[in-house]
Amino acid sequence: MAAKKTTKKKATKKVTKKKVAKKVAAKKAPVRKTKAKLRKAGPAERSGRKDLRGVALDSIQEVAEDVRKVAAAGRLPDMTMPQRNLANVTYDRKAGYFELKGNMKTRTLDVNSVKTFAQTLRLMALAKEMVADEDFATKREAYYVSKNWGDAKFNEQRESDTVLDDIEGMFSMKEVTRETLRFVPEEHGGSVVGNLIVVDKDPETGEDIRSDCAAMGSGAYTVPSSVDHLAFETTAEFVLAIETGGMFQRLNHHRYWRTANCILVEMGGVPTRATRRFVRRIAEGLKLPVYAFVDCDPYGICNIYRTLKVGSGQAAHVNRDFCVPTAQFLGVTPQDIIDFGLEDATHPLQPVDIKRAKDALKNDPFFQAYPKWKKAINQMLKMGVRAEQQAFAKWGLNFVIEEYLPKKIAATKNFLP
Amino acid sequence: MAKKAHLNAEQMAKTQREISVSEFFAKNRHLLGFDNQRKALLTTIKEAVDNSLDACEEAGILPSILVEIHQLEEDRYRVVIEDNGPGIVKAQIPNIFGKLLYGSKFHSRRQSRGQQGIGISAAGLYGQMTCGKGPRIWSKTKRGKMHAFEMQMDLTKNKALITKDEEHKEWHQKEGTRFEIDIEATYQRGLRSVDDYIKQTAVSNPHAELRYLAPGMEEVRVYERAIKVVPERADEIKPHPYGVELGELMKMLRNTNSRWLSGFLQEEFCRVGPKVAKGIIKEAGLGERSYPTRIAREEANKLFRAIQKTKISAPPTTCLSPIGEERIKEGLMKECDADFYAVATRPPAVYRGNPFQIEVGIAWGKPGDDRLEVDKTGRITKTKKKRGTTDTEDLLGNADEAVRVLRFANRVPLLFQQAGCGFTKAVTQTAWKNYGLSQSKGALPVGSAVIFIHMASVWVPFTSEAKEAIAPYPEILKEVKLALQEAGRKLGVHIRKGRKVASEFQKRSYIEKYLPHVGIGLQEILGIDNEEREELVETLRDSMESTRKI
Numbered sequence: 001m002a003a004k005k006t007t008k009k010k011a012t013k014k015v016t017k018k019k020v021a022k023k024v025a026a027k028k029a030p031v032r033k034t035k036a037k038l039r040k041a042g043p044a045e046r047s048g049r050k051d052l053r054g055v056a057l058d059s060i061q062e063v064a065e066d067v068r069k070v071a072a073a074g075r076l077p078d079m080t081m082p083q084r085n086l087a088n089v090t091y092d093r094k095a096g097y098f099e100l101k102g103n104m105k106t107r108t109l110d111v112n113s114v115k116t117f118a119q120t121l122r123l124m125a126l127a128k129e130m131v132a133d134e135d136f137a138t139k140r141e142a143y144y145v146s147k148n149w150g151d152a153k154f155n156e157q158r159e160s161d162t163v164l165d166d167i168e169g170m171f172s173m174k175e176v177t178r179e180t181l182r183f184v185p186e187e188h189g190g191s192v193v194g195n196l197i198v199v200d201k202d203p204e205t206g207e208d209i210r211s212d213c214a215a216m217g218s219g220a221y222t223v224p225s226s227v228d229h230l231a232f233e234t235t236a237e238f239v240l241a242i243e244t245g246g247m248f249q250r251l252n253h254h255r256y257w258r259t260a261n262c263i264l265v266e267m268g269g270v271p272t273r274a275t276r277r278f279v280r281r282i283a284e285g286l287k288l289p290v291y292a293f294v295d296c297d298p299y300g301i302c303n304i305y306r307t308l309k310v311g312s313g314q315a316a317h318v319n320r321d322f323c324v325p326t327a328q329f330l331g332v333t334p335q336d337i338i339d340f341g342l343e344d345a346t347h348p349l350q351p352v353d354i355k356r357a358k359d360a361l362k363n364d365p366f367f368q369a370y371p372k373w374k375k376a377i378n379q380m381l382k383m384g385v386r387a388e389q390q391a392f393a394k395w396g397l398n399f400v401i402e403e404y405l406p407k408k409i410a411a412t413k414n415f416l417p
Numbered sequence: 418m419a420k421k422a423h424l425n426a427e428q429m430a431k432t433q434r435e436i437s438v439s440e441f442f443a444k445n446r447h448l449l450g451f452d453n454q455r456k457a458l459l460t461t462i463k464e465a466v467d468n469s470l471d472a473c474e475e476a477g478i479l480p481s482i483l484v485e486i487h488q489l490e491e492d493r494y495r496v497v498i499e500d501n502g503p504g505i506v507k508a509q510i511p512n513i514f515g516k517l518l519y520g521s522k523f524h525s526r527r528q529s530r531g532q533q534g535i536g537i538s539a540a541g542l543y544g545q546m547t548c549g550k551g552p553r554i555w556s557k558t559k560r561g562k563m564h565a566f567e568m569q570m571d572l573t574k575n576k577a578l579i580t581k582d583e584e585h586k587e588w589h590q591k592e593g594t595r596f597e598i599d600i601e602a603t604y605q606r607g608l609r610s611v612d613d614y615i616k617q618t619a620v621s622n623p624h625a626e627l628r629y630l631a632p633g634m635e636e637v638r639v640y641e642r643a644i645k646v647v648p649e650r651a652d653e654i655k656p657h658p659y660g661v662e663l664g665e666l667m668k669m670l671r672n673t674n675s676r677w678l679s680g681f682l683q684e685e686f687c688r689v690g691p692k693v694a695k696g697i698i699k700e701a702g703l704g705e706r707s708y709p710t711r712i713a714r715e716e717a718n719k720l721f722r723a724i725q726k727t728k729i730s731a732p733p734t735t736c737l738s739p740i741g742e743e744r745i746k747e748g749l750m751k752e753c754d755a756d757f758y759a760v761a762t763r764p765p766a767v768y769r770g771n772p773f774q775i776e777v778g779i780a781w782g783k784p785g786d787d788r789l790e791v792d793k794t795g796r797i798t799k800t801k802k803k804r805g806t807t808d809t810e811d812l813l814g815n816a817d818e819a820v821r822v823l824r825f826a827n828r829v830p831l832l833f834q835q836a837g838c839g840f841t842k843a844v845t846q847t848a849w850k851n852y853g854l855s856q857s858k859g860a861l862p863v864g865s866a867v868i869f870i871h872m873a874s875v876w877v878p879f880t881s882e883a884k885e886a887i888a889p890y891p892e893i894l895k896e897v898k899l900a901l902q903e904a905g906r907k908l909g910v911h912i913r914k915g916r917k918v919a920s921e922f923q924k925r926s927y928i929e930k931y932l933p934h935v936g937i938g939l940q941e942i943l944g945i946d947n948e949e950r951e952e953l954v955e956t957l958r959d960s961m962e963s964t965r966k967i
Contacts, residue, residue, distance in 0.1 A: 065943065118933075119934070
């Protein structure tokens with residue numbers, strides 16, 4: 001993703017002087033006066049829900065006990081877990097997220113599975129230790145822990161991540177997540193600025209810490225890897241989830257969140273679980289609409305937006321809590337390319353883009369559920385081009401703030417679902 | 418350039434004269450396998466050994482042959498071949514060893530090593546031309562006395578003169594022949610060397626004992642006899658009508674003693690009775706009572722065509738003496754230490770009226786590589802097999818080399834012109850991938866294997882007089898391929914089984930490697946003690962292996 005974003009800067013220079021002058025003059029005009037209404041949300045319900053630690057420990061114990069019993073009886077033990085792929089999810093508009101269909105895979109101990117079987121048990125043993133000690137390991141650390149297992153060690157982190165996902169899937173029916181098992185991703189969540197106060201707790205003293213996302217200067221609040229214990233206060237009216245750091249910086253620099261009275265969240269590509277959960281909690285707890293602003297290309301639509309809204313096939317077992325079903329697609333839509341005169345600021349779709357788009361039309365239950373989406377994707381395929389968020393710079397650096405976003409937000413009913 | 422005067426017929430006639438066979442071959446010795454010094458040595462030995470083996474077998478004697486090479490000067494060698502055969506009567510000695518194209522084999526339709534009667538006399542000729550000395554022969558028949566001869570050949574008259582004849586009362590053998598010649602030659606080891614020839618001869622003649630001494634060897638190397646039975650003597654047969662060419666047919670017509678054409682056909686050919694003879698003559702539009710000697714070229718041609726059109730049953734196959742599957746296996750096992758042997762024999766077949774039979778053998782797998790053995794309980798163990806001590810050239814190549822093809826015609830190894838040989842063609846045209854060997858298109862298969870191919874026939878169709886390669890007649894190719902397929906299938910079964918065991922062994926090592934970690938994981942989660950952990954792992958191993966029967 002990074003590579004394709006860098007090329008855009010030069011195109012901006014071609015903007016005519018006349019137009020720049022016009023835009024600068026218009027800049028100060030639209031300051032929205034709204035009644036600031038304060039909304040509050042406490043920590044997530046599920047963070048206090050029963051004793052998840054106990055459930056996690058019991059679940060681990062139970063799986064291991066099963067293996068022991070079957071093995072001692074001279075039979076071959078197995079482990080059952082949901083299949084994690086797009087073919088095993090359904091989408092129902094009412095539920096709003098990808099739900100598991102219930103196809104399971106059973107890993108029976110045999111010559112092909114013996115290594116993974118052993119690794120699964122050993123990672124579960126690690127999880128048990130961490131839950132008991134209230135410690136945690138990043139996924140990378142978990143990978144390094146295995147280096148002490150001799151023959152059973154993982155050769156690449158990809159392998160240990162897969163086994164972790166399997167374990168999580170196995171326990172998902174009991175609402176035990178990877179985070180409960182004390183495995184955390186090492187990447188942090190997205191950046192947040194705007195009219196939002198995040199109430200966190202000091203891990204040592206337990207005291208409340210209030211972070212005002214409007215008081216971050218030129219920086220931003222960073223979503224932590226676990227967000228369920230956070231409480232929120234806001235006067236904002238909507239959340240704008242942005243694909244790229246570049247666009248986020250522009251909107252933050254010009255204090256767009258103040259002008260539009262909103263919260264800006266930088267997703268940085270496909271949003272991490274923590275980011276999805278964070279946006280979900282704001283959307284749900286503070287009852288704010290969420291608008292997604294991503295590139296007009298199959299990746300932005302079919303991966304970034306789709307995952308934000310309904311979750312992924314890979315992590316289908318956690319989608320219920322880790323997506324934002326109320327999210328709407330602000331742009332950039334294929335129609336925007338025409339409406340905002342971006343035709344000459346586009347790039348042709350690459351074979352990989354076309355494949356991704358066709359794949360979505362054919363296999364993705366989300367897009368199949370919405371004729372509007374099918375139409376939009378087909379329109380993009382027909383046009384054969386993609387446009388980046390930053391393409392609006394063709395009309396001046398702040399065209400996006402002054403023209404595009406206000407126009408779009410004035411007509412949210414036209415947003416794609 | 419100055420114009421030279423043309424010659425007229427009379428002038429030419431002065432220079433035109435008969436060329437003796439000896440002279441012809443002196444100028445064209447490459448046709449006989451004397452094209453270079455290295456090959457000259459091999460051909461000399463080969464011809465002498467062929468003759469010795471043939472003589473022993475005809476006399477029903479188990480051959481015991483001594484071959485010696487002594488270096489006299491840098492490029493001069495003395496070659497000695499001594500056998501325990503029946504010996505040769507004095508009167509025949511100059512003919513056999515001194516006259517080209519003299520022998521008993523050319524005219525007969527019986528399987529033998531030599532065919533034309535050129536070989537051994539050509540060797541003598543070559544020796545005389547390069548070193549100035551004719552061959553020396555010691556010979557003793559059972560009843561006669563031992564004679565030691567020295568000979569000189571007359572190149573123009575195709576004749577040999579005995580220059581010395583000594584009678585001895587004592588000899589170390591009851592009967593036998595010793596042939597000695599000095600030749601210009603080069604002795605080398607390696608592929609297509611005399612060493613190679615001797616070894617291959619030992620493979621195809623497990624009933625023979627060979628003793629061999631070459632420069633650089635400390636003592637005589639003995640190739641033991643593996644079978645103590647002389648191969649059955651093949652019957653002699655008359656030519657089959659299908660195998661006779663027009664010229665030969667005309668010659669036979671001229672020379673026959675039969676007075677009627679019908680009688681001629683029945684007398685001179687096999688598989689021709691009154692009915693068949695009648696059919697041929699009718700087809701040719703000739704009279705049954707025509708005089709054979711008066712049949713003109715045109716009529717002979719009609720007769721020839723008629724023969725081709727008439728249905729005549731295949732020649733009898735009693736004239737063939739195949740080596741036999743057991744013997745091929747014995748021969749291979751004796752000289753080629755391998756993991757696995759497969760042999761196959763085809764029923765006799767016919768090309769151009771000549772009966773022939775194809776036999777093949779395959780030796781596969783270098784011992785000394787690790788071997789996996791499955792015991793009765795199904796456990797697999799890895800053992801290192803001891804390498805058999807072979808002091809000679811190893812016939813088996815490495816697993817990444819092309820297989821070696823050992824070609825034999827009437828038990829004689831063919832060392833040269835492998836690429837141009839019908840046998841090689843048959844090997845490359847066989848789909849070895851089906852039998853577990855890798856093979857590029859149109860190439861020899863790759864693997865640590867030796868492929869042995871033998872053709873027994875009353876008349877082996879060599880591509881040249883040097884007897885180096887078999888002509889690729891379709892009938893011969895077909896038979897060789899069928900035999901290779903049959904042996905190949907046996908090899909394939911063996912290789913696949915070996916691979917199965919190897920892959921099973923690998924899988925079990927895999928289980929062995931990771932299963933303990935299942936135990937460790939369970940121990941860490943459940944807090945069980947070491948003893949229970951070990952027990953669990955042991956039970957699991959048994960359960961896993963019991964589902965994996967070989």
